[in-house]
Amino acid sequence: MKLFNLRGGVHPEGRKDLSADIPVRVLPLPKLLFVPLQQHIGAPATPVVNVGDHVLKGQLIAAAQGTVSSAIHAPTSGVIVGLGDHAAPHPSGLPVPTITLESDGNDAWITTETVTDPFALSAEDIAARVAAAGIVGLGGATFPAALKLNLSRNSGVQTLIMNGGECEPYLTCDDRIMRERALEIVEGIRLIALAVAAKEVLVGIEDNKPEAIAAMQSAVKGSEVKVVAMPSMYPMGSEKQIIQVLTGKEIPAGGRPADIGVLVHNVATAFAVQQAIRYSRPLLSRIVTVSGGAIKAACNVEALVGTPVQELIDFAGGYSQPAARLVLGGPMMGQQFSNTNVPVVKGTSGVLALTSQEIGQAEASPCIRCSTCVRACPVGLLPLEMAAHIRISNLAGAVTLGLKDCISCGSCSYVCPAHIPLVHYFNYAKGDLATQERAKLKQEATKKLAEARNERIARIERERAEAAAKRKAARAAKEAAAAAAKAEVV
């Protein structure tokens, strides 16, 4: 199959060999699970249980709220011991609303039905079941999967792309799931294709995962699904880039893949879809890569949502040396965390403990305009110019240069010989921009309200004046009539 060229990109050291060849193991049942209500893009879920309730594995504990949201289920059976706050899997480590579940050790399921012929289901039914299972994009974006299915079905899908790129260094969770659960994934892919009536289905896998490619290729035999080996490059697994390399099309600026008839899902999401449709099992666990130079025995574990990250680190043998930095996700786009009591959530692809040598951090020095960042940018931006504008708080200038098109992949920061934290500048500016836009909207709303109030007051006064005038006229008429009557009498 013809592949299309990508612009820019970088080749960070893969370090996938640390964990790629060890089969996935299931993490022992933790005693306490901390399940945040917000594990997806959109509105947080609303709890439907109370403290003291006994729940079964797979039981709904928090319902989706609003259009963009996702349901959350009990990862195991046990008692709800808390509806309060717990540290978030986020650099801030701030407390967020969390359901705390104490497991009873039985891991007892709710009653689930097995669908013998899932392909007989209607597209709407598949999407509804995916929504009920609380499935979100497992590649890291955590966008509610059902919503994406419904939106895409309405706009029509020419090409369904299954993302098995996994271009982040260290991470091998998608590699392992493709090697070990290829048949289930392919069934999930075909169900997604059915749900959106896709005309073409492609599975893109980076060529540094030959075993995964082979496993998937034998699993897709006899189906319409095509496996495509893509060159290994970062950020190949980014939505925009995988679309470009496989179809040659680009998402119009500010648009969505649906605008060009494309839908992208992660391969692990396909597995979750298959489990949800065939076995009515909601999304309760995911495969997490535990790796990094400071981890004793890097591996992949299947961990329940809500499991404290410390349990994963312990399972991997703990630290072999003091970790200079702990990261959730991959090293290129993952987030640092410091509290190891934070839970695994639906979007947690990796838990990394990195040494200072692996991080390669250094004091930033002045930009020498070497334009290595320009060559590395997969989007075609001028990172050095954007950063220079942001340094002097000229956000408008940065936006003109394409700040809003930046995908925050970090390729520019990675290659910068001056070690300038370019992508940090961009994310800071995006945040500032969002705040400014919110403030502007608020100002406009306030202005509108004030105008409405002035108008209302003016109207009331006008009406009062009119009423007074009317009364005056009536009185005048009455007096005139009285005078006329008097005159007649006289």
Added chain:
Amino acid sequence: MNQIAHSPHAHAPISISKVMATVMLALAPATLFGFWLYGWPAINLWVVSLIAAIIGEAFVVRWQGRAVRPVLMDGSGVLTAWLLALSLPPFAPWWIAALGSLFAVVICKQVFGGLGQNVFNPAMAARVMLLISFPLEMTTWIAPAPLGSAHAPSLLESLRITFLSQPIDGMASASLLGHVKTEFTRGIGLDQSLTGYFSPLHSMVGERAGSLGETAAVLLLLGGAFLIARRIITWHAPVAMLAGVAVPALLFNLIDSNHYAGPMYHLLSGGLMLGAFFIITDPVTSPNTTLGQLIFGFSCGLLTWIIRTWGGYPEGVAFAVMLMNAATPIIDYYVKPRIYGRDRKGAALPVRKES
């Protein structure tokens, strides 16, 4: 746990000092060849250049109240002085090197705001300043007398040459470009002036009169290839500059070979090789984009050829580079990469669907 840091939590094994060190390594063969070819005076000049740059930079950075160590350790000041030294006549007096280095590092770099802020290439600006201010010292060339040969000045003699400006007997010579230009003014065409003066093989090796480190065309080319292989520079600007010289040289040589020298003569003369691979690839003063670098390089080459052919000076690389340095912001303003999902003008691509 330490301070919270933003992603990426990995970095390519590269730093500014590593970049500068790699460039110096690439310069080393041509430099060593220059040392051998012109002997001790050349070595003196190189050492004076570097010392002047280090002291001058340390002084002004301290004056600005900034930390001196990181500025010196990035290696950019030393590299500038090194490049300047390579462009000087090897028997030039010490104060030429010292003045040039101080001018490059202090006036051309630190006054503009330090590393990354200068508009003009410091080494070339210093060379132009010296050439205009001290035309005699800057155009006194000598015939090569390699170390160990009979005419080679001893260490003691070299100190007299460099620090006391003692005249050198019987070693004065002319550079190729200078010789041809002088002969033209006497009405002598290329057919006579080049005879016995120019052979491509000689020029390629570099065993001729010229600047300290500009004559070894092959070694400079190798150094440039090394930098391209190490991805410190890209091929675009150098190749475009060589083409910018070679294409007009070829065309005009075909029209009148007695008046216009051919491409080989131009490619292997003067500071072109050094300029193409080590000067116009200076990131600070060259455009950001590939297309911009092609335009920049070709224009540098074309201007060099024009100045050499019709200008008052025999060599034009330094002037050409400075002129194009001034044009770099304009090139960067107009030449930008196309952004994903947008057309060249920056408008979003149309929403299209195929059924």
